[in-house]
Amino acid sequence: MIKRTLMFSNPAYLNHKNSQLVVSFPDKEKEDRTVPIEDVGVVVLENQQITISHGCIAALLQNNVAVVSCDSSHMPTGLILPLDGGHTQAERFRYQIEASVPLKKQLWQQTIQQKIYNQAQVLQEVGIPADNLLRWSRSVKSGDPDNYEGRAAAYYWQNIFGAFMEFNRHRAGEPPNNLLNYGYAILRAVVARSLVSSGLLPTLGIFHRNKYNAYCLADDIMEPYRPFVDRVVYGIVSEEGDYTILDTSLKTRLLQVPQVDVRFDDMTSPLLVGVSRTTASLARCFEGVSRKINYPTL
Structure with a gap:
């Protein structure tokens, strides 16, 4: 449902x-x-x-x-968020805490590969060449030591809104940064909710490490889902209406992010359901049952 x-x-x-x-x-x-x-x-x-x-x-x-x-x-x-995510939560906490560095690097590799691939799909949808992003997504190594994430981000943000403006992605930057900030905040809440429901601690990340951030793991796992927000924001910007003020109508559109369709190999589901599938697969990785996070393809 x-x-x-x-x-x-x-x-x-x-x-x-x-x-x-x-x-x-x-x-x-x-x-x-x-x-x-x-x-x-x-x-x-x-x-x-x-x-x-x-x-x-x-x-x-x-x-x-x-x-x-x-x-x-x-x-x-x-x-x-709720504190209790399941009957085996203490056991899953232990698996998560004891996860090895090589495993975390491999999980981050998969995360960045899918993020860059999905960014490439967004660019191609709006008619912007993205062969370099597709190539970089295949080149990411364990832990992303070559920082393909940063290279992809530089190209992606320079081009995604290029038909309308010169754009720099920054939380305090000019619109449509305001739309992205709001959409990402909703996405972050959805991911944190799913992590808790899967019996995981959203604080302990696989890559993000900030003692002041209570949602490091949520910030990790939401990365491949960000392009789904970007696509919604692109649709708003392309209509050439006033998006400088984040009014109720714009917020209503961004609040539909949890309902947008995401595609896995064997099914299509709403993003809210898809994130739960991703976090459940992450829990299996920490348990040693699997070594692959199940991320959607845009």
Whole structure:
């Protein structure tokens, strides 16, 4: 079943009753609305005047819902995830912690290979030559010692929006960096949610290592999925509307990222489901059952 992504951009009170998320509005300006909690995958709390009960938070976490909190500028700034990801979580934590350096380097190699390949597919879709990226994706070695990721990124960002502007990818940069930031924040929440559901610690990365980052592994595993966000942002930019202000209509489009189709060798599924497949395969790699992460192809 496809899980829903809910964004609350107006003042509201969130509670739960009979396994339903109950949404009430100030002064009863609208009738209460209910959503089955089991149908929800991500909740984005954007407005500063949202009140959510502790019982509601507990019910959401029990159903493995990622709760994203936004700051006063309406950008995602926090993430609440369940602590318990499965009955064998302690065992999986141990496998993850004890993973060898060679294994981590091989997993990073696969991650970067698929990221560069998917970037190449985005460029080819919009008519930009990407033979160099396809060649680099096949050349990545264990641990990416030659930094093909950096080479690919330089070419990719110079060209993807080249028909519309000179673009530099930077979190604090000019639009459409604002769209990319928002889309990546939603993607990060989806990946972190799936890692927890697979019994893994999103803090312990295979490549990213930052003592101030609680989601290093999520940042690792989301890399091959970033081009799916980029493709959505390209579609917005190509329409030549005003995307300098990240308004509700643009956010609504970016919140559809968890529902976009991703393709594996044997199936096509929504991204939210596909990420779960990826994190489950990662858990098997840590356990020694497999040595391949199952990433989608764009």
